[in-house]
Amino acid sequence: WDQLLEIGAKEPDTQLNEILKSIAVNECCTLVYTSGTVGPPKAVMLSHDNLTWDAFGIGERCQNLQPTRDRLVSFLPLSHVAAQVVDIYTTLSNAVTVYFAQPDALKGSLVETLKEVRPTRFLGVPRVWEKMYEKIMAVGASSGPLKKQIALWAKEKGLQYHLSRINGALSAGMYGLPIDLTTSEMLWFWYEGSSVGYKLAKSLVFSKIHESLGLDKCSTFVTAAAPLSPDIKKFFLSLDIPLELLITAGGENVAPVLIEQAIQAELLHVGYAVLIGDRRKFLSVLLTLKTKVSPETGEPLDELESEARKWVASLGSSATKLSEIVNSKDPAVHKAIEAGITRANKHAISNAQKVQKFAILPSDFSVYTGELGPTLKIKRNVVYEKYKDIIEDFYKE
Structure with missing residues (x-):
């Protein structure tokens, strides 16, 4: 890296500045390709302001991206828009570290990379979440009766907690607002939750599942590029992995x-x-x-x-x-x-x-x-x- 910076320092900025002056924000910046699900892949022209606005919007949606501290794993083809916008433009805009997975990531090595990197934000296409779901279900099926009972109890607490949050409550089982709390106490209460059962489930079960997936440091979980089954989304919600939808599929x-x-x-x-x-x-x-x-x-x-x-x-x-x-x-x-x-x-x-x-x-x-x-x-x-x-x-x- 130091050698690269040294090479750059020796080069004058004259040519770069001339190119920058000649670029208009609405001009084509890059070509990305559709997935080819309903025909041959098509090249799509994306402008400079299109990409920079997307990167800005994603940064705002993810909230509090920490320069040099947040880290992502790139494993999707960079010729497609989801990976290009997130793995290149969003990370450049916010000084987020990117780790590139092995070429066989989608054949099974992705989880090992996740466990090594422990990303703080993770974008997965539906098939990746489906594969994780299948693996977790297979492990659960081979567990003993006691572990199964504990897992069911934890999933119930996790689902109840997150559905309550989605419905506007500050925590599971809560109705109304704790008006006797100060503003800072209320924010802490909302962030941490008040459900003892949920906290216990998080400590005993969720933390271990997250660690086994390499997602124990992850605060944002995203599914993108195509629809994901509501049942699978609810399953991950019950495991304290609330999936957000970033990019919707085409209407067809x-x-x-x-x-x-x-x-x-x-x-x-x-x-x-x-x-x-x-x-x-x-x-x-x-x-x-x-x-x-x-x-x-x-x-x-x-x-x-x-x-x-x-x-x-x-x-x-x-x-x-x-x-x-x-x-x-x-x-x-x-x-x-x-x-x-x-x-x-x-x-x-x-x-x-x-x-x-x-x-x-x-x-x-x-x-x-x-x-x-x-x-x-x-x-x-x-x-x-x-x-x-x-x-x-x-x-x-």
């Missing part, structure tokens, strides 16, 4: 995502759900089951993920591989999925929004095989093309 994804999330909430071992129905007589859905992935490439393997394998076994099936389920049209698995979709359909606001047919795909999705973009969003056009024969079979007369 909202309707299918809600139905897909309803199905995934009923079928926890489904990896991805892709709704089909545009200009069709009824809705159908393509489903993947969770499988193990290659640690080198991230390619999905044929062997079922351990929790999915346990679920399949609990249904009375002997299948341990996805191909066994698909090739035999395993009746036990198909019956369970059909029941899950029926439960999800009960939340539909009309018959037109109920899913009538489904298919289990022969492979889970991944960046390596092309169904997911760099930020782990589904590239729907790729899925539609890859499985067009299955889709057309849904609608044969």
